[in-house]
Amino acid sequence: MVPVARRMVPDARPVRYGTGKKGSPMAIERRPLREQVKDELLEQLGRGRFTPGESINEVHLAEELGVSRTPLREALISLEREGIITSERGKGFRFAPTGKQEFLDLTAILIALESLALRTSDPAHLSAIAPRLLAEARAFSAPLAPHGTIERYDDAWHALLLSGCANTRLREMIDSLKLTLHRYERVVVGDHEILERAAEEHERIAQCLLDGDVDQAVTALEANWTSGMERILERLPPAAAR
Amino acid sequence: MVPVARRMVPDARPVRYGTGKKGSPMAIERRPLREQVKDELLEQLGRGRFTPGESINEVHLAEELGVSRTPLREALISLEREGIITSERGKGFRFAPTGKQEFLDLTAILIALESLALRTSDPAHLSAIAPRLLAEARAFSAPLAPHGTIERYDDAWHALLLSGCANTRLREMIDSLKLTLHRYERVVVGDHEILERAAEEHERIAQCLLDGDVDQAVTALEANWTSGMERILERLPPAAAR
DNA sequence: ATGCTGAGTTCTGTATACAGCATTCGGCAT
DNA sequence: ATGCCGAATGCTGTATACAGAACTCAGCAT
Structure with missing residues (x-):
């Protein structure tokens, strides 16, 4: 266990106001x-x-x-x-205890908020990043991957997707919810567990944005979330209730 | 200023673990x-x-x-x-400093979340409360009223509207956001200031629910939010920027 | 055996103490 | 007068102390 600050010199006068970590x-x-x-x-x-x-x-x-x-x-x-x-x-x-219902609740909220973020993003920006989104999606097209890897890639990709959202508060809320959601996922699937992905869904979204069809992209995004949710859900038939 | 707890007996041994307030x-x-x-x-x-x-x-x-x-x-x-x-x-x-942009941001989020709450509510419950919603809306149909009164009525009405939403997390988020939004409103309009209302909008929503047309109700709800937002917005032409 | 009671223990909730950062204001050089 | 420097002060960030709940478990009554 690595302490947050100092340590190793138990009785030394603690250096108050921790000097932060890596940065510029x-x-x-x-x-x-x-x-x-x-x-x-x-x-x-x-x-x-x-x-x-x-x-x-x-x-x-x-x-x-x-x-x-x-x-x-x-x-x-x-x-x-x-x-x-x-x-x-x-x-x-x-x-906090986790439960299937809360997982569903959180997902529903996240879908609504990400959709909003995408819909209110600057269309010009979306067109501009579309090629990168597509490239990233193609670069990671494995149909199976460890959960941890998927999660990191997914976060990065979605962050790029929403990079044009000017609604600061919305982005904070999305980030916060994602954190919580990840926790729920982790309960169900181990970090190294291999999971199937729907790799083409991201490509699909990117393609819609390339075409300038934001509405279609939103629909595809919702589908992406739903299928991702289902992939997690089908992993927890045993301890279902509650 | 009414202290949160005790007081009036400055040097008495403070009664720890405040004994709560009114309740059953x-x-x-x-x-x-x-x-x-x-x-x-x-x-x-x-x-x-x-x-x-x-x-x-x-x-x-x-x-x-x-x-x-x-x-x-x-x-x-x-x-x-x-x-x-x-x-x-x-x-x-x-x-936190307030600003027009944040007000808009918050409203956008709230619209998305309330829409979600309404869409995912049990339709049967919605039909059941529709008459009450309609009655309440008609009971308070004044086109002009003090801001504080409007706010209280509005909160109660919306709370009833969303009473069928089983997504606990969602309701918490909505409540929290509303609190923040009220703060923004208060900056702009005084508590006793008389404001115009679109009294018929609530009736409209209730009517849609009576007809069992949730989609239409969602649309009406969004319109209600937008017009409410605009009524607040047009009050702050001076300190617009930021 | 089961349920209740009460002392003892543990841990939380709140208060207070302490150390260092941020700000302010006076003095000096320009 | 204006701008920079340094001591003094005020306030925050963190640590520690203390009081009272909640929990545990042994002992007794039923």
Whole structure:
């Protein structure tokens, strides 16, 4: 476990105000500890370190992360607003339990928001990036791939797709929802598990954009989401209910 | 200023774990201070106590609210994730500045989400509540009314409209966004300012639902949002930019 | 055996303390 | 007067301390 900050010199006067991490050399990125903690938690969530519903011992977790309870709690409260964590008065924080229904709910929201983002993007920009979208889609056309790889590629591709969306708030919401959704996916399929993909769907969307047919692209995007969702869904017949 | 908890007895041993407020008699609602603080801040925001962009002095505000900095900060961090508050490393928290563009952005998102909520609601439920929706709409058909009154009525009406939406997450997001949007509105129009309304739009939506035509209702809902947005927008020609 | 009661333990919720950054304001050079 | 530098101050970011819930489990009554 790599602590968020310092460590290794247990009794040294802690260097407050963590000096940030990699970035452009002279930028000296300084972020609040709570944000670094949040990132670290998300990172570890991604690695499947925590299971849904698992309750959190603040003292233990804070120690492991090498920070005090304060920034940890602040990170947890922030994550709570994102729906990744739940809290109950007197019982503290827990990683939110996952369920099929919530997965469906989240997907529905994400479809609506990405559609909106695409529809309100500058058409000129869309035409401009269409070739790249197409190229990327063709470059990664494997019908089978590990889930982790798919996820990374998908995120990058969708990020490019939405790069023309000027609605900042919308993009933040989409990013946040995607994080949550990834967590749901991870519960179902392991990071290295091989999954089938519908590789041509991205090509299809890109092609629509090349043709300047945004409406059609939106439809294709929705289909892409739906099929992706179904690929995940059919993996969880056992623990279906709830 | 009414403190969130206790007060009036400055040096009495504070009664920890605030005993909640009104609720069903034997329920004894106990909520974390941070949540009470959050509600209180939202309340005061609603009253126009804070101006957008205003920076927050944690010590002062905490004293005014009658709590320590810890729960206040936790409330602020939570509000930050909702987009109502901004923070900058070393400079603390500020009420998020408002701008025309963000108002438009938020409205666009809200339209998309409410449409989704309506489309995915149980049609049977929609038919069932349609008469009430119609009755409510007719009961409040004044073409002019104070902004505060409109807002309360509108919220109640829309809440009823979406009462059949089973997507919990979606409803939470809608509620949260509405809160933010109200804040934007308040910047533009005073609480008691008289505003024109398009009273018949709600009737129209209800009528569509009575007829069982959800698609048409969605269209009408979108029109309702757009016209409401425009009524607010035309109020801010002066400080337009940004 | 089962259910209730109460002391003990653990952990959360809140308050307070402390250290360093940011800002401000006066002094000096230009 | 204007602009730069440095001490002083105020405020934030983080750590720690403390009080009171919730949970655990042994002991007793039924």
